[in-house]
Amino acid sequence: MRDLVVAGGGPVGMAAALHAHRAGLSVVVREPRTGPIDKACGEGLMPGAVAELARIGVHPRGRHLAGIHYLDGTGAGATARFTAGPGRGVRRTVLHDALAQRLAEAGIAVEARAVTDVGDAGDHLLVDGEPVRHLIAADGLHSPVRRLVGLDGPPATRRRFGQRCHVRQAPWTELVEVHWSHRAEAYVTPVDDDLVGVAVLGEAGSRFDDLLDDFPRLRERLTGARTRVLGAGPLRQRARARSAGRVLLVGDAGGYVDALTGEGIALGLAQARAAVACLAAGRPDHYEAQARRLVRRHELLTLALLRATAHPPVRRGLVPAATRLPWLFSAAVNQLARPVGRPA
Secondary structure (H helix, E strand, O other), X not given: OXXXXXXXXXXXXXXXXXHHHHOOOOXXXXXXXXXXXXXXXXXXXXXXXXXXXXXXXXXXXXXXXXXXXXXXXXXOEEEEEOOOOXXXXXXXXXXXXXXXXXXXXXXXXXEOOOOOOEEEXXXXXXXXXXXXXXXXXXXXXXXXXXXXXXXXXXOOOOOEEEEEEEEEOOOOOOEXXXXXXXXXXXXXXXXXXOEEEEEEEEEOOOOHHHHHOOOHHHHHHXXXXXXXXXXXXXXXXXXXXXXXXXXXXXXXXXXXXXXXXXXXXXXXXXXXXXXXXXHXXXXXXXXXXXXXXXXXXXXXXXXXXXXXXOOHHHHHHHHHHHHHOHHHHHHHHHHHHOOOOOOO
């Protein structure tokens, strides 16, 4: 009987498989999509994500990121430089290829099919009729496995979506720029020597070009050819729990608040590591508490910022406040950007 099936062949799922292989578990990845999987995300790996990838020997090609720079429509801004080491701007397809290469080197099989049925057989699971000891779901925001095992939470009342494209031009900064308007944020991330990623977060029904019009200074800087726009959302996803017996949810599958603070990959990778450690120790029941501890700081800060910036006066005052209190802005950014601690 196989030890583990990982549902989802994105970065978090592949990382979980690599951790499992290193722990001596027999593992297979189930992913119905083939080839490098793209996604509408900001593509800025925070220092925590770079550290998590290094643990499994993955060092994707990309651009050095020194910190975060907030800007408002007047051109005023505040900068927080990373204190725990650099981040890295990496195309999602490049990250996928780097992880897929490590899977191939480790001899980990990837099956081009989805998980469509999960049954509890007591001391093991039946995944599409096949016996397996455990299942890790890393199948994204709209996780089918989360729904199959009854862990879907209630829908969020506020529906935010992300949209992203790339612009073919040389980056003008080593920082992730976050441009703020009255209704949206635009994230500008250098991802290659001649490529810049632009992700816009806004409410449901907003068009990319309409939101980009909120940032005239940014639009003027974007002079290169633009790729097609990809979208994702709604960003807020709730799960009733991150585990159900022998099924563990990691990354976005286990619930997601918002992309506002940008360290979703770091948290997903840390959860993948923690989940496999629990399985290797024979204690899947320990994962729930460890996953909650890993994400607590992120969720509290992100929810607080998201709720505060829903009010126009607070939203307008955010960048000026960060400019007046640079030490506080730097402390908040580095709390979120630092490597995620090992679970206790």
